[in-house]
Amino acid sequence: MTTLWDTTGSAVVKELAAQRRTGGAVLSGVALTLVVVADESRVTEAEEAATHAAEMHPCRVLIAVRRQIDAPVPRLDAEVLIGGRLGPGEAVVMRMYGRLSLHAESVVLPLLAADAPVVTWWHGAPPERMATDALGVFADRRITDSSLADDPNAALRLRAEDYAPGDTDLAWTRSTAWRAVLASTLDSVSGRRGDAVQVRGGLIEGDPGNATPELLAGWLSSRCGCSVEIVAGSRRAGPSGVEAVTLRLDQDEEVQVRADHRGGAIISQPYRPDSTLALPERALGDLLSEELRRLDPDEPYSEALEAATGLSGLSDRDPVREHVWFDPAGQEQEVSTP
Incomplete structure (x- = not known):
C-alpha cells in the first residue's frame, strides 16, 4: 500500500x-x-x-x-x-x-x-x-x-x-430471500393441486417505515395482480423490516411465511405440516455481491417500484x-x- x-x-x-x-x-x-x-x-x-x-x-x-x-x-x-x-x-x-x-x-x-x-x-x-x-x-x-x-x-x-x-x-436486494421462499411455497401449492395457484390478496407484517416491505408488497402486487397491505408487526423486525407474509389464495386457502428470528422461517400451507428453512439476514457485502452479478436493467425491481409508488412507465x-x-x-x- x-x-x-x-x-x-x-x-x-x-x-x-x-x-x-x-x-x-x-x-x-x-x-x-x-x-x-x-x-x-x-x-x-x-x-x-x-x-x-x-x-x-x-x-x-x-x-x-x-x-x-x-x-x-x-x-x-x-x-x-x-x-x-x-x-x-x-x-x-x-x-x-x-x-x-x-x-x-x-x-x-x-x-x-x-x-x-x-x-x-x-x-x-x-x-x-x-x-x-x-x-x-x-x-x-x-x-x-x-x-x-x-x-x-x-x-x-x-x-x-x-x-x-x-x-x-439494496432495500430491494434485502427482499431476495423472501421472494425466493414465497415463490417456492406457491410452486409447492400449485404442484399439490396440479394447476397454477391464484393469489387473491396479501398481508405483510413488519416495519411500515422500512423500504423493503414496500418493495416486497409492490413485487407481489405486480406479479399477482392483487393488493398487498403492510401492517406493523408485533416484534422488532430485522434489517429487512419483514416479520411475516400471509397470502390469501383461491379455494379459500392461505399460506404464511414467518421469520423465527433465529435465522430461519416457518412455512405454513394447507394440508401439510409446518416446515422450517433458513432465512438469514444477509451481510452488506452479500447484498452488494448479488447486485454485481448482473449488469442489465433489473425489470422486476422497476415493476415493484412502480407498484409501490404508483408511478408508471419506469422501464420505458x-x-x-x-x-x-x-x-x-x-x-x-x-x-x-x-
Missing part, C-alpha cells in the same frame, strides 16, 4: 501504474469497476462490503470519500493498494476535501479500466437527481440504499421519480442521462454541454 498525501489525480494514476508493474498483471481478470461513494463515518463498512464483493467478482475498487466540502482549500489524499486489504485486485481510496469533493469524477474517470463496465454504489444518501452527479451518469449500473434515508418511503418515491434503467436499491425511460451541473454551495444550476 502507498499513501499519497495532498496529491493530484495524475499522481494517483502514475502510482497505480507503477505498482501494477512491480506487482504483476493483476488486472487481466477484472470484470468491472466498482465506484463507491461514502462519508467518512461509513467508509469502514463500505470497504468491508466492497472487499467481499471483489472476492466474488474480480473488479477494481475505487472509493471516493467526500470530506469537508466546506474546507477552504481543495485537497486529495489517496491510498493505492494492489492485493491488499481491499481484496486481491486493484483498489484506490480517495479522500477529497473542499470543492474537489464536488468534482470527484475528475479523479475517478482516469482510473477506470478500459472497456470494463462501471457500477457506482452510494453507501449513504445518494444525490436527489442522479444526473447531477457525474459518478452516476457514466455508470452502467447505480446502486442506492433507501433504508439509510431519514424517511425511507419518501426516498423510495424519489428513486422512482428519478429512475432510469440500470438503477437498483431512457437509460442514458445527460449530466446536469449542480453546485450544492451555490444557488443556480446549469446543464453542462456534452
Whole structure:
C-alpha cells in the first residue's frame, strides 16, 4: 500500500501504474469497476462490503470519500493498494476535501479500466437527481440504499421519480430471500393441486417505515395482480423490516411465511405440516455481491417500484442521462454541454 498525501489525480494514476508493474498483471481478470461513494463515518463498512464483493467478482475498487466540502482549500489524499486489504485486485481510496469533493469524477474517470463496465454504489444518501452527479451518469449500473434515508418511503418515491434503467436499491436486494421462499411455497401449492395457484390478496407484517416491505408488497402486487397491505408487526423486525407474509389464495386457502428470528422461517400451507428453512439476514457485502452479478436493467425491481409508488412507465425511460451541473454551495444550476 502507498499513501499519497495532498496529491493530484495524475499522481494517483502514475502510482497505480507503477505498482501494477512491480506487482504483476493483476488486472487481466477484472470484470468491472466498482465506484463507491461514502462519508467518512461509513467508509469502514463500505470497504468491508466492497472487499467481499471483489472476492466474488474480480473488479477494481475505487472509493471516493467526500470530506469537508466546506474546507477552504481543495485537497486529495489517496491510498493505492494492489492485493491488499481491499481484496486481491486493484483498489484506490480517495479522500477529497473542499470543492474537489464536488468534482470527484475528475479523479475517478482516469482510473477506470478500459472497456470494463462501471457500477457506482452510494453507501449513504445518494444525490436527489442522479444526473447531477457525474459518478452516476457514466455508470452502467447505480446502486442506492433507501433504508439509510431519514424517511425511507419518501426516498423510495424519489428513486422512482428519478429512475432510469440500470438503477437498483439494496432495500430491494434485502427482499431476495423472501421472494425466493414465497415463490417456492406457491410452486409447492400449485404442484399439490396440479394447476397454477391464484393469489387473491396479501398481508405483510413488519416495519411500515422500512423500504423493503414496500418493495416486497409492490413485487407481489405486480406479479399477482392483487393488493398487498403492510401492517406493523408485533416484534422488532430485522434489517429487512419483514416479520411475516400471509397470502390469501383461491379455494379459500392461505399460506404464511414467518421469520423465527433465529435465522430461519416457518412455512405454513394447507394440508401439510409446518416446515422450517433458513432465512438469514444477509451481510452488506452479500447484498452488494448479488447486485454485481448482473449488469442489465433489473425489470422486476422497476415493476415493484412502480407498484409501490404508483408511478408508471419506469422501464420505458431512457437509460442514458445527460449530466446536469449542480453546485450544492451555490444557488443556480446549469446543464453542462456534452
